[in-house]
Amino acid sequence: MGRPRRFDRDAALDQALQLFWEQGYDATSIADLTRALGISAPSLYAAFGDKRALFDEAVARYEASPRSVTTAGTAGRTPREVLGAMLDVAVREYVDEDHPRGCLVNSSPELADRRAANRAATAAHVAQVTGVAADPDPGRDPATLAAFAHALLIGLSSSARDGADGAQLARIAELALRAVPE
Amino acid sequence: MGRPRRFDRDAALDQALQLFWEQGYDATSIADLTRALGISAPSLYAAFGDKRALFDEAVARYEASPRSVTTAGTAGRTPREVLGAMLDVAVREYVDEDHPRGCLVNSSPELADRRAANRAATAAHVAQVTGVAADPDPGRDPATLAAFAHALLIGLSSSARDGADGAQLARIAELALRAVPE
DNA sequence: CAAGTTCTGTAGTGATCGATACAGAACGGT
């Protein structure tokens, strides 16, 4: 009951995600959001809480989308297959023209905790898929492989933001894969 | 002639660099700077111009210091030696406790142009030292080697900021080096 | 000493930040 909301909450959330993705959290003001979302500030606060809650919800939406690179490559068996699948998804995703370039999580200073979680998740994923436990050889150690992949994804994300095209990213990924055992 | 400046301009510039490095450009306010530098706002503006000019001067100071990774590894001959030297310097530098973690240039959104310049400089450096011109093999192409190194440096910088220790960074670098031919 | 110049702190500029008080509008339940 009560007066119904005049705007589509999900569409507004997508708009907010788009803005945060393009400009970052700090650089996106409430005024920017109300303009892009086509609603007034009180409606925004009533629907989403405060700015940070809106950002967190947008990030959750981002992470829930099939863009997620972390769990890509489930089909692989060897470390190279697993990391290769992740890099493939990333290279395509980071220059996709349907949305801003790069990865929202990997290029947001305020999401360091999510990056840590992603690295841990990647390490567990690699260990599970390849069946390899901790190993002194960096090429066989799931934690090192995950940290390597994670660092590369961040580098690819930043390169995409700085203007690199898909072919350049693909060459980087191809070269990087040579470090990883079959 | 006239009243002499009461503070050390170079020391103040170092303090400003420290703050920008820790917090980033946007997150560092003039109030933060006047507090850390121990001077009032008019003195700061008289000495450095405006906030962006102060930032640019601090970045120039940063790039002029021997921290620069881009030109490291001049001694090397093979791509692996050149990149290995760069990664060695970076791994040590990014966790050095004498200053904030990571690389100021690689973690500042407003310095995308400097990153592009660094990538180009690295490519020229690799080409000159190894004597290799453009090559279809990613492992022999200076531009791809430079882009790979650049992406890795950004990933290492971000990982250091997110809390990775020197040993972790070293393992990433060791693994990455396996991608690069002798 | 006095004049000229430059730095100093106090205090405040307009603009923008995130966030809200308030009143009217639009609905469901009775």
Add this chain to the structure above:
DNA sequence: ACCGTTCTGTATCGATCACTACAGAACTTG
């Protein structure tokens, strides 16, 4: 039709932003 509830826009809150007008203090020069 009326009431309670919830959303709506207007208009504004205090805080903070980058930045500066102003006047006195501290120096060099004559």
